[in-house]
Amino acid sequence: MSPASPSSSSRRGRPARAPVRPRRASLAARGLLAAAERDLQQIILDIHDGPVQDIFGALSQIQVLRHRPELQTGDASVVLGRVAASLERALGEIRNFIGAFRPPEFERRPLGAILEQLVVQHESLTGATVDFSLATPLPDDVPLSLKISLYRILQEALANATRHAGVTSFEVLARADRRHIVVRVRDRGRGFNVAKVLKKEIDVGVAGGHFGLRGMRDRVAIMNGKLSISSGRGGTVVTIRLPLS
Ligand SMILES: Nc1ncnc2c1ncn2[C@@H]1O[C@H](COP(=O)(O)OP(=O)(O)OP(=O)(O)O)[C@@H](O)[C@H]1O
Numbered sequence: 289m290s291p292a293s294p295s296s297s298s299r300r301g302r303p304a305r306a307p308v309r310p311r312r313a314s315l316a317a318r319g320l321l322a323a324a325e326r327d328l329q330q331i332i333l334d335i336h337d338g339p340v341q342d343i344f345g346a347l348s349q350i351q352v353l354r355h356r357p358e359l360q361t362g363d364a365s366v367v368l369g370r371v372a373a374s375l376e377r378a379l380g381e382i383r384n385f386i387g388a389f390r391p392p393e394f395e396r397r398p399l400g401a402i403l404e405q406l407v408v409q410h411e412s413l414t415g416a417t418v419d420f421s422l423a424t425p426l427p428d429d430v431p432l433s434l435k436i437s438l439y440r441i442l443q444e445a446l447a448n449a450t451r452h453a454g455v456t457s458f459e460v461l462a463r464a465d466r467r468h469i470v471v472r473v474r475d476r477g478r479g480f481n482v483a484k485v486l487k488k489e490i491d492v493g494v495a496g497g498h499f500g501l502r503g504m505r506d507r508v509a510i511m512n513g514k515l516s517i518s519s520g521r522g523g524t525v526v527t528i529r530l531p532l533s
């Protein structure tokens with residue numbers, strides 16, 4: 289028991305300090321609750337951006353098989369191969385969550401390498417050409433939560449540029465100043481009405497799609513950062529600015 293516990297204080301006739309402790313405790317509890325809520329939101333986003341996408345992919349391939357019984361064995365086995373690959377990816381992601389709720393290699397790899405690898409992976413999966421550059425070196429000691437957030441946000445921005453901009457090449461630039469990491473994704477594609485898209489408050493959920501920009505916005509808000517998206521006829525520029533601490 290600590291010397292400042294309420295029972296020892298009151299025995300000596302000093303004013304009880306108990307009222308202070310519950311307040312401190314409730315502040316701490318509130319802090320913990322806020323952190324738990326933040327973690328929960330991140331888990332939801334990670335599940336949407338990871339395994340849910342892969343399981344949808346697998347399901348739609350299975351629908352192809354169900355609705356096209358005329359498919360020859362060879363074609364059917366190609367589709368089944370895709371189903372297996374999607375499910376394997378989903379399983380890998382879920383294992384990561386269960387293991388440590390985070391991709392373990394993120395802990396030790398520098399942020400610049402993580403972002404670059406994501407870009408290279410995106411290029412090989414989609415055939416897009418992405419001009420990736422580091423305008424300044426990125427610091428070595430970046431918190432894990434920032435690495436995971438930036439990875440997910442960039443993943444969505446790359447996907448959007450490839451899926452919606454109507455271009456096959458675009459650029460990603462990352463830099464750091466003393467207090468922030470800044471990542472900018474710029475495409476010279478068809479552009480879109482950002483305010484209109486973000487205004488739609490209907491809860492479309494995962495099945496309805498259009499979850500990506502809101503997910504980016506939420507992730508940036510959780511990290512106390514800033515997200516700016518400007519878009520028009522000349523294309524789209526997405527800028528993510530996250531504080532280092
Ligand atoms: N770089 C871009 N160029 C053109 N249009 C874009 C771009 N990024 C987003 N959009 C538009 O904004 C819409 C909303 O994007 P958002 O990422 O929220 O949803 P989505 O990509 O359609 O679905 P998902 O939930 O799988 O991300 C897109 O459907 C598209 O019309």
Ligand SMILES: [Mg+2]
Nearest residue numbers: 447448500501
């Ligand atoms: Mg999207």
